Amino acid sequence: MITRFLQSFVKKLKINRPHRKQSVFFPQELHIELTYSCNTECIMCNLRYLKTTRKELTLDQLKNVLAGSKALEAIGLVVLSGGEAMLRKDFIEIAMYLCEKFPAAKLLILTNFFDTKKILKIMNELKKNVDLSRFSLSSSLDGIGARHDRIRGRKGSFGAFEETLYALRQFFPKVCMSVNFTVTPENCSDIMPVWVYCKSKTLPVSYQVLVQKKETEMLVWSRAKLDVLKSQINELIEEIWESSGLKDPKELLSRQSLLHDLLTLYYIPIYIEHPGRYFSNCPCGHKFIMLDPYGTLYFCPVHKEKTAGNVLDDGLDKVWSGVKASEARAFFDKETCHCWLTCTNRQMLENSISGKFDEN
Numbered sequence: 001m002i003t004r005f006l007q008s009f010v011k012k013l014k015i016n017r018p019h020r021k022q023s024v025f026f027p028q029e030l031h032i033e034l035t036y037s038c039n040t041e042c043i044m045c046n047l048r049y050l051k052t053t054r055k056e057l058t059l060d061q062l063k064n065v066l067a068g069s070k071a072l073e074a075i076g077l078v079v080l081s082g083g084e085a086m087l088r089k090d091f092i093e094i095a096m097y098l099c100e101k102f103p104a105a106k107l108l109i110l111t112n113f114f115d116t117k118k119i120l121k122i123m124n125e126l127k128k129n130v131d132l133s134r135f136s137l138s139s140s141l142d143g144i145g146a147r148h149d150r151i152r153g154r155k156g157s158f159g160a161f162e163e164t165l166y167a168l169r170q171f172f173p174k175v176c177m178s179v180n181f182t183v184t185p186e187n188c189s190d191i192m193p194v195w196v197y198c199k200s201k202t203l204p205v206s207y208q209v210l211v212q213k214k215e216t217e218m219l220v221w222s223r224a225k226l227d228v229l230k231s232q233i234n235e236l237i238e239e240i241w242e243s244s245g246l247k248d249p250k251e252l253l254s255r256q257s258l259l260h261d262l263l264t265l266y267y268i269p270i271y272i273e274h275p276g277r278y279f280s281n282c283p284c285g286h287k288f289i290m291l292d293p294y295g296t297l298y299f300c301p302v303h304k305e306k307t308a309g310n311v312l313d314d315g316l317d318k319v320w321s322g323v324k325a326s327e328a329r330a331f332f333d334k335e336t337c338h339c340w341l342t343c344t345n346r347q348m349l350e351n352s353i354s355g356k357f358d359e360n
């Protein structure tokens, strides 16, 4: 019933293409990749191949770069990522500095929950110095048991994930946690098992689609894998619908958050079979300032080659509003690029379809 409703809803969808709401000068999120080093080797991740001989930004360099920036005045979220950001020896100092520099901002650490001891040690140190309720942790989780290990390229990864999760829950109950599942042909049969697992642990989970990288193993969607994917997604959509307690799918029209949750899932097989741009208004170019470990400013996790320059060489505000940044924005505004990633698909859905549907 619910899948049929989504099918007909999507057919009638009038995609809203409003002018960008975000201010170009004042981005809302600062994403810093602290390192491309990692302690695991996920089969779909190319970051380890992006390491260069350049030195990663030091804390002092970061301080210089961020000091006095006007562009950063509206930052409400600082995302610390990598690689595995917590492998940085100065991670604690960096996190503490960012808390002080952006007193009104939340901090989100993206991690793989692999090194339980290290993560606990870091969180313990942070707890002594900052208010941990400002922090959230999000881990990738790409399957249950051996499947997660296979995606990670490390035996014992799933066990380590669980150990970290339980310890964090026990010792740092204030810290919100969530997981992100990257859907590939190798783990699509675990979409539903991961949902069930996360539900049993009241752990929010989001799903995004693999971006095939040229440096990593080619992950091919066979007909059989596509069938598994579709059946898993349909089952999950039904499960979410059943547990919503709603009786008539039309009630979703006044429950937009749930509708968006269902649509992000509904579009996964559609996007995989027919990759393309389904929604307008990707926030990249405007909402996020992204820095790689060497100080290069970029805008989109898929098109990392669309850079605006290096903030060490030219200063953050100048790079953010420079010519190369305008050129990159012009590229994103053409809407020829596409992906189905957690960091952007939700906002595209919200901006593109709010209030724009025909109830009949």
Ligand SMILES: C[S@@+](CC[C@H](N)C(=O)[O-])C[C@H]1O[C@@H](n2cnc3c(N)ncnc32)[C@H](O)[C@@H]1O
Pocket (backbone or CB within 6 Å): 038, 042, 044, 045, 046, 047, 081, 082, 083, 084, 085, 110, 111, 112, 138, 139, 140, 141, 180, 181, 182, 208, 209, 210, 211, 212, 213
């Ligand atoms: C690059 S990791 C960095 C943070 C941390 N190491 C982790 O694993 O969560 C951030 C997210 O990107 C996802 N990811 C890695 N390679 C990807 C790819 N080729 N396509 C889509 N997502 C990918 C990971 O699964 C993870 O959810």
Ligand code: SF4
Pocket (backbone or CB within 6 Å): 038, 039, 040, 041, 042, 045, 046, 047, 082, 083, 084, 111, 112, 140, 152
């Ligand atoms: S844990 Fe994160 S950074 Fe490390 S290889 Fe996997 S996806 Fe890449």
Ligand code: SF4
Pocket (backbone or CB within 6 Å): 282, 283, 284, 300, 301, 302, 303, 332, 337, 338, 339, 340, 341, 344
């Ligand atoms: S739609 Fe995807 S590829 Fe295009 S700018 Fe947004 S995040 Fe990047």
